[in-house]
Amino acid sequence: MTLRALTEADARILSEATLLNLNWSEPRFSEDDVHSNPHFRHYTELVPARGDFGYLLEDETGWVSVVWLLFLDHQDPGYGYVDDGIPELSICTTPMGRGQGHGLHIMHRAIEEARTRRLGSISLSVEAGNPARRLYEQLGFQPVPDALNEGTMVLVID
Numbered sequence: 001m002t003l004r005a006l007t008e009a010d011a012r013i014l015s016e017a018t019l020l021n022l023n024w025s026e027p028r029f030s031e032d033d034v035h036s037n038p039h040f041r042h043y044t045e046l047v048p049a050r051g052d053f054g055y056l057l058e059d060e061t062g063w064v065s066v067v068w069l070l071f072l073d074h075q076d077p078g079y080g081y082v083d084d085g086i087p088e089l090s091i092c093t094t095p096m097g098r099g100q101g102h103g104l105h106i107m108h109r110a111i112e113e114a115r116t117r118r119l120g121s122i123s124l125s126v127e128a129g130n131p132a133r134r135l136y137e138q139l140g141f142q143p144v145p146d147a148l149n150e151g152t153m154v155l156v157i158d
Helices: 008-022 031-036 038-044 102-116 132-138
Strands: 002-005 053-059 062-070 088-093 121-125 152-156
Touching: 002 102, 008 031, 008 038, 008 062, 008 088, 031 038, 053 102, 062 102, 088 102, 102 121, 102 132, 132 152
Parallel strands: 088 121
Antiparallel strands: 002 053, 053 062, 062 088, 121 152
């Protein structure tokens, strides 16, 4: 396994990961939905100039797990939007890579990078019933009761 920083050239991987995330429980959306719906599309665009960053775990067959943090603002909020300046984290592990600790490994790397960048907190969104919520809680994410969307969680970085 190789861990590397994401680049703007990884848009295809972010598109695949966004589709997998949207369809975590059952097929609900298509690749066309990801690209035509602005609420989904912004998750496929890493913009380092605004501070976005992430990491990719890959093996000889391709990507296994990806985590990315986007600085979306109040004019184009993500589902896990809390406030301008708080990046929203997304993570996806391929079905074949799940259950092997890859998600936890890559999340630790992203949180450490957030700490290095002196970010005060990071947010995410998780739908009700998604088993990934246990991982987020284990890492210290807490629900945001007055968030725009149900399922928004935040991690305060120390």
